[in-house]
Structure formats: C-alpha cells, structure tokens
Amino acid sequence: MASSHGHLAHLLPLNYKRFIADWLEEDCPSFDYGGFVVGESEGEANLLGKSKGVVAGVPFFNEVFSQLGCTVQWHVHEGQPIEPITKCATVRGPIRKILLGERVSLNILARCSGIATKTNALVQALRTHGWNGTLAGTRKTTPGFRIVEKYGILVGGADPHRHDLSSMTMLKDNHVWACANNKAAGNNNSPDSIAAAIPLAVHAAKAAGGFSTKVEVEVRSIDEANAAIGAGADVIMLDNFSAEEVGVAAKKLKTEWAAKGKPSGSFLIEVSGGLTEHNAPAHVCEDVDILSTSSIHQGTPIVDFSLKVSLR
Incomplete structure (x- = not known):
C-alpha cells in the first residue's frame, strides 16, 4: 500500500x-x-x-x-x-x-x-459518522508477531499506536497507584490521593524521557484528567467512560483548558476501553482526538x- x-x-x-x-x-x-x-x-x-x-x-x-x-x-x-x-x-x-x-x-x-x-x-464506519479523528490499535499484540500485526493496522488505514514500552510513556492506573502508595501522595488509593500522585508521575516521566518523548496518562475521572493536563501530559486517555460520559468530559476539558490558555491541540484526548465496531461510533465527538481499541487486531x-x- x-x-x-x-x-x-x-x-x-x-x-x-x-x-x-x-x-x-x-x-x-x-x-x-x-x-x-x-x-x-x-x-x-x-x-x-x-x-x-x-x-x-x-x-x-x-x-x-x-x-x-x-x-x-x-x-x-x-x-x-x-x-x-x-x-x-x-x-x-x-x-x-x-x-x-x-x-x-x-x-x-x-x-x-x-x-x-x-x-x-471500523475506519470506514467512523468516517461515515463524520468523525475525522485517529483510530489506533493497542499494545495487546501476539509476542513475536507484533511487527506483522502493527503493519496490518497501518495497511487498514489506522494508527498502530505505540510499538513498545520505549515508544511514548504511558502512565496507566498501576503506575499512578504505585506513585500514590508513597508518603508524598498519602499512602492510599483514594480518588484524592490518585489525583495528587498524577503530577508526580508525569514530572518523573518528563524528566526521564526528555523533550522528545510524549507522556500519556490513563484517567478515570475529570479530576484526574485535570491533574494530568496541569502537569503537562500530552495525551489524556479517558478509560472505560460511557459514551455519554465521553462527550461531556471531552468538551469540558477542551473548553475549560482553552479558557486557561491551553488551546485545542496542546493536549489530545484519547478514548479507550472495550471499544468494538458495535459501540465505537457512539463514543466519537468533535472533542475526541483518538479512539484506541484492540478489537481491530486481537482475535480478528x-x-x-x-x-x-x-x-x-
């Protein structure tokens, strides 16, 4: 191709x-x-x-x-x-x-x-719904066969997402929870403690990866998303949000941070978690930049x- x-x-x-x-x-x-x-x-x-x-x-x-x-x-x-x-x-x-x-x-x-x-x-289905954002795969690939699977995603017209742990820093829930379980973050996994730990994790990731490595943070709430954006995260992943929650959260984040001087494009919003050809179109809106799903390459x-x- x-x-x-x-x-x-x-x-x-x-x-x-x-x-x-x-x-x-x-x-x-x-x-x-x-x-x-x-x-x-x-x-x-x-x-x-x-x-x-x-x-x-x-x-x-x-x-x-x-x-x-x-x-x-x-x-x-x-x-x-x-x-x-x-x-x-x-x-x-x-x-x-x-x-x-x-x-x-x-x-x-x-x-x-x-x-x-x-x-x-799935790309064609999303385009039919008028969405021009990025459909991406995930790192849920077959050991030893990743290069072929990622290549197939590219030929199909989507983004392969990161290829490995060295491609972009993704701070998932376990990374943040680990940070929350230290003295600086309060020694617990309460919502306040998680939100407080996110800047610690983002700053550490930025220091290690340098200016050329983007940082993505998986979040479960608007408070966590705000903490990540405020700390300088490049991509915010709304994980396992319902279709209705996605529309509300994405618009709120883009609008409120634009008012604070962070215009659209200074951070990206990614939606992930259980997306398939059946429900993915319902999760798209103009404020969502990326949909990521393993359904396009796992068990196909x-x-x-x-x-x-x-x-x-």
Whole structure:
C-alpha cells in the first residue's frame, strides 16, 4: 500500500527478515520429507484469495520466498480489497522451495490481511459518522508477531499506536497507584490521593524521557484528567467512560483548558476501553482526538488464501 510519502514496507526494520528466517526454521527444524519427494524441478504456484478482505502482508510474503530463492509476481496491490476467488500473485522457483514456504507465507498473509480488513471496516464506519479523528490499535499484540500485526493496522488505514514500552510513556492506573502508595501522595488509593500522585508521575516521566518523548496518562475521572493536563501530559486517555460520559468530559476539558490558555491541540484526548465496531461510533465527538481499541487486531478473523502449484 503506497502513501504520498512512499510505500509502507519502507517503514519495516531490518530485523523482520530475521523473524522470517526464525519462522521458516520453526516450521522445518529437521528433515523436509515432503520436499524430498518433490525434488528440484522448477515451477510456479498461484496465490488465490478465497474470501473477501483487504490484502496486507506483501513484504513478509515476499521475504519468505526471497529467502528460499523464489520470486513473487503480484497481480493485486497491497491494501486492495478482493472478492473470492482472486488470483493475487504467482510464485516461481523450485517446487520444493515453494512448498517449503507455503504454510509460513500463508499464515502471515492471512493474519495480516484479516487485521487490515477489520481495521479498514471500523475506519470506514467512523468516517461515515463524520468523525475525522485517529483510530489506533493497542499494545495487546501476539509476542513475536507484533511487527506483522502493527503493519496490518497501518495497511487498514489506522494508527498502530505505540510499538513498545520505549515508544511514548504511558502512565496507566498501576503506575499512578504505585506513585500514590508513597508518603508524598498519602499512602492510599483514594480518588484524592490518585489525583495528587498524577503530577508526580508525569514530572518523573518528563524528566526521564526528555523533550522528545510524549507522556500519556490513563484517567478515570475529570479530576484526574485535570491533574494530568496541569502537569503537562500530552495525551489524556479517558478509560472505560460511557459514551455519554465521553462527550461531556471531552468538551469540558477542551473548553475549560482553552479558557486557561491551553488551546485545542496542546493536549489530545484519547478514548479507550472495550471499544468494538458495535459501540465505537457512539463514543466519537468533535472533542475526541483518538479512539484506541484492540478489537481491530486481537482475535480478528483471517482472510483465506491458498497456494496452488500449476500443473503442466
């Protein structure tokens, strides 16, 4: 999928090639008995899209077969929607090597495309409701497979959110509660104590991360949000607020802080907690900048693909 700045594949770190090598080794750690039967004859196989969806994961698919000495010719573009049955690509090389990469490549493509499909559907639903903010994923990803899942979110048209603990500082409830449980904050988890602890946590995060690292704070009330904004937090996450509470809280925060000299844009409001394609549209309003949800990448259906060797 291309953007005005280039192809999304250009974002990928070099270590993704190492992941591919590891996944190939995982699938064939010893003898390839089936490949022995096939031998070294040259041939080709067609990649068929067998269910409706958005194609995503092209660079990973290509790298699987590149490492096996095969070539891939694509007949569709990444990010393109397909209907069954679509001939998406042709893989050429030794049949043994094509079959060696078959399952690994299909697993990656099916999962990545499923995430892009689910993501794109929610993006379109939110746009239909007139909201032009940012839909984002979360860090609830599969260990060892994060790069593919985050890439699928990008192809689907959403923001991947932070990639790891080093990407932005997010102060969640446990971070703040830990700060509240020291002498400076009152040694308890009462609402007043939590609100008092938020500036301590934000200031510590700012000092550690420096000017280039944004700080986000998860809050449960307007008082906690005000404490975070006052301390200089860049993003305020309204966590598990109802749709009605979101509209009231977001407007109140943006309006009151604008009157104090913090105009819209000096901090962002993110809404998270249990959002799905069914309830996310109800949580959007002009004062909400970001919706984040793991529903676009966790437990999503796959897009079905198969690789069929051409008979001659």
